[in-house]
Amino acid sequence: MGGGKETPRQKMVGLMYLVLMALLALNVTKAVLDAFVAIEKNLQVGTLAQLDRGNQAVNELNEATTDKTNPEKVKKVKYYLTIVDKINKITAERIKEIDEIKIGVLEKMGEIVVPANDNEEAIVWVPYSEKDPCRPAKLHLMAVQAKDGYDVPMHEIIGEDLATVTGSGKALFENIIKYRADLCELVGTYQAPGGKPYKFKTEKINEFKDNIDLDKMVDKMIDKNKTYNFQEDREVLKEIYLKLTKKEFDEFEGLKMHWIAITFDHSPIVAAIASLTALQQEILAARATALQHIKGRVSVGEYSFNKVMALAYGPASVAQGEDVEVKVMMAAYDSDNQPMVTYNGSKITDVKDGYGIVKTKASAGPEMTLKGTVAIRKKSGEIKQENWETKVVVMKPQGTVSLPDMNVVYRGYPNRIVGVASGYEETVLSGSNIQLTKKGNEYLGSPGSGKECSITVSGRNKATNKTVQLGKFPFRVSGMPSPAAFLGSLGTGATTSKSAVAAMTRIFAKYPPEIPLKAEFNVDTWEISVTGAPRPISGKGQALSPEALSLLKQARPGSKISISVKYRGMGSSGFTACIVNVQ
Numbered sequence: 236m237g238g239g240k241e242t243p244r245q246k247m248v249g250l251m252y253l254v255l256m257a258l259l260a261l262n263v264t265k266a267v268l269d270a271f272v273a274i275e276k277n278l279q280v281g282t283l284a285q286l287d288r289g290n291q292a293v294n295e296l297n298e299a300t301t302d303k304t305n306p307e308k309v310k311k312v313k314y315y316l317t318i319v320d321k322i323n324k325i326t327a328e329r330i331k332e333i334d335e336i337k338i339g340v341l342e343k344m345g346e347i348v349v350p351a352n353d354n355e356e357a358i359v360w361v362p363y364s365e366k367d368p369c370r371p372a373k374l375h376l377m378a379v380q381a382k383d384g385y386d387v388p389m390h391e392i393i394g395e396d397l398a399t400v401t402g403s404g405k406a407l408f409e410n411i412i413k414y415r416a417d418l419c420e421l422v423g424t425y426q427a428p429g430g431k432p433y434k435f436k437t438e439k440i441n442e443f444k445d446n447i448d449l450d451k452m453v454d455k456m457i458d459k460n461k462t463y464n465f466q467e468d469r470e471v472l473k474e475i476y477l478k479l480t481k482k483e484f485d486e487f488e489g490l491k492m493h494w495i496a497i498t499f500d501h502s503p504i505v506a507a508i509a510s511l512t513a514l515q516q517e518i519l520a521a522r523a524t525a526l527q528h529i530k531g532r533v534s535v536g537e538y539s540f541n542k543v544m545a546l547a548y549g550p551a552s553v554a555q556g557e558d559v560e561v562k563v564m565m566a567a568y569d570s571d572n573q574p575m576v577t578y579n580g581s582k583i584t585d586v587k588d589g590y591g592i593v594k595t596k597a598s599a600g601p602e603m604t605l606k607g608t609v610a611i612r613k614k615s616g617e618i619k620q621e622n623w624e625t626k627v628v629v630m631k632p633q634g635t636v637s638l639p640d641m642n643v644v645y646r647g648y649p650n651r652i653v654g655v656a657s658g659y660e661e662t663v664l665s666g667s668n669i670q671l672t673k674k675g676n677e678y679l680g681s682p683g684s685g686k687e688c689s690i691t692v693s694g695r696n697k698a699t700n701k702t703v704q705l706g707k708f709p710f711r712v713s714g715m716p717s718p719a720a721f722l723g724s725l726g727t728g729a730t731t732s733k734s735a736v737a738a739m740t741r742i743f744a745k746y747p748p749e750i751p752l753k754a755e756f757n758v759d760t761w762e763i764s765v766t767g768a769p770r771p772i773s774g775k776g777q778a779l780s781p782e783a784l785s786l787l788k789q790a791r792p793g794s795k796i797s798i799s800v801k802y803r804g805m806g807s808s809g810f811t812a813c814i815v816n817v818q
Contacts, residue, residue: 278509279373286369292529311429314427331363334515341508343387359372369522383504384504387504397492402495404499405495407514415437419435435468440476441481471528527617547562547564575608575620576609606622607622644710646682646684647715648754649679652679652680653676653677658694662693664691668682669688669710690707722815726813729815730816731818744800744811758800760801762798763783765789765794768786792818794817795814798815
């Protein structure tokens with residue numbers, strides 16, 4: 236349209252397009268500004284919701300002070316109300332500061348900020364009041380004349396230079412960071428009447444790579460504290476700290492800029508006020524979280540219950556005559572808010588009447604540990620979760636058969652003894668005239684010089700460390716039986732062929748199969764004679780000499796081979812013999 240030859244009609248058409256594009260741009264700008272007005276209005280609603288959530292906790296604490304039946308509880312509530320007052324004080328300072336920035340910017344722009352409730356032409360509908368210090372002023376941004384004005388907000392909040400914040404935003408950012416520290420320390424530092432003292436200290440974390448990095452840094456900062464209530468306060472302290480944390484400097488359009496500059500650079504007045512209202516909402520949300528948590532330290536109705544039930548639990552098994560201890564309690568639960576139970580990381584679906592039922596198979600060991608989590612939703616919507624763990628004694632199924640006539644232990648032999656105290660976690664054996672040494676799951680018994688001994692079986696409960704005697708069993712004490720002599724595999728009375736006899740090369744002193752004792756004996760000396768041979772042959776050790784082997788080969792069918800052995804070994808020494816028949 237600005238170059239080349241054009242007819243008057245073409246120039247007119249081009250001009251009309253230019254005007255149309257300008258009008259469209261104006262409409263788009265107006266729509267964007269109106270959107271910021273709507274956003275700010277919604278933020279006001281959310282801000283008041285957070286204010287009311289915190290106020291509800293305060294009101295419930297105040298109501299608890301009227302309880303005449305529990306003076307100790309009232310003392311505790313009054314103590315926590317002193318902390319609540321401090322939280323409200325520092326919160327009111329920040330809400331008032333932000334409101335003053337809003338009104339100050341509007342005044343510098345020439346807007347009329349005289350309060351006029353519900354007047355469509357008025358900007359301030361409800362001004363800030365010291366009578367309700369945590370409640371922000373209620374603004375009606377649709378009445379702002381210069382909604383797109385951004386010079387004054389930039390100048391007042393940021394300052395003259397984007398690289399260095401010098402306006403009211405500088406103090407605002409510093410005060411929010413201080414509020415973060417003060418609020419966390421008020422929540423984490425306390426000592427209720429009769430309770431343990433706790434202390435919590437924060438550090439400044441304003442620089443981080445991303446949210447994952449921030450999360451790790453906050454965890455590390457919290458865990459440096461050694462004197463705070465880790466079990467009760469850790470998660471809420473982390474939540475409050477994260478809610479109020481801003482990255483102080485960040486890259487924006489190729490420049491390193493302060494959070495205030497990034498937020499308010501070329502921001503129209505309605506957008507700037509919306510951002511300030513968002514800050515107020517974050518502050519009041521952190522306040523509400525803190526107050527709800529403090530209220531939860533005393534029983535003022537944080538959880539809802541509509542049913543009660545009796546619970547009794549005691550030991551899984553007891554023995555006759557043992558003391559029995561059963562714990563009885565009354566449990567309350569909400570039938571419309573069942574607990575959430577997990578076992579080994581898996582969700583339990585069988586949940587009813589306020590409890591979850593865990594089903595599993597018993598392990599092979601003497602004891603199994605079951606653990607998981609149980610959680611319930613509070614009235615505020617927050618989920619309270621706790622870990623649970625219990626141990627179950629696993630008894631090995633077994634039956635017992637006894638042979639009273641065979642109750643004998645051998646002197647000089649490590650007798651294997653196994654006892655069972657059914658219904659107890661641990662079996663303990665003790666003896667009279669017998670020394671017992673535990674080896675794995677059994678004992679080795681070594682009897683004394685008397686003719687009798689006894690073994691007592693007791694059961695021990697690991698939880699109570701009590702030992703109960705269950706029975707005393709008598710045993711005869713005997714010397715170990717003598718071993719038999721063997722020519723190779725041939726024992727006394729064996730009848731075999733001449734060739735089989737000639738194949739034997741060693742002599743043994745050992746127990747025959749009917750004696751199950753595991754004992755070893757050494758052959759010191761031996762003597763062999765064969766019917767019809769001129770003389771016997773003697774030797775030492777298990778191996779037969781060449782002369783003895785030659786003698787065995789002389790055995791004829793119908794002859795007898797006589798062997799005499801001197802032995803020594805476990806618990807005994809002496810002589811034994813055997814006779815082998817040749818056929």
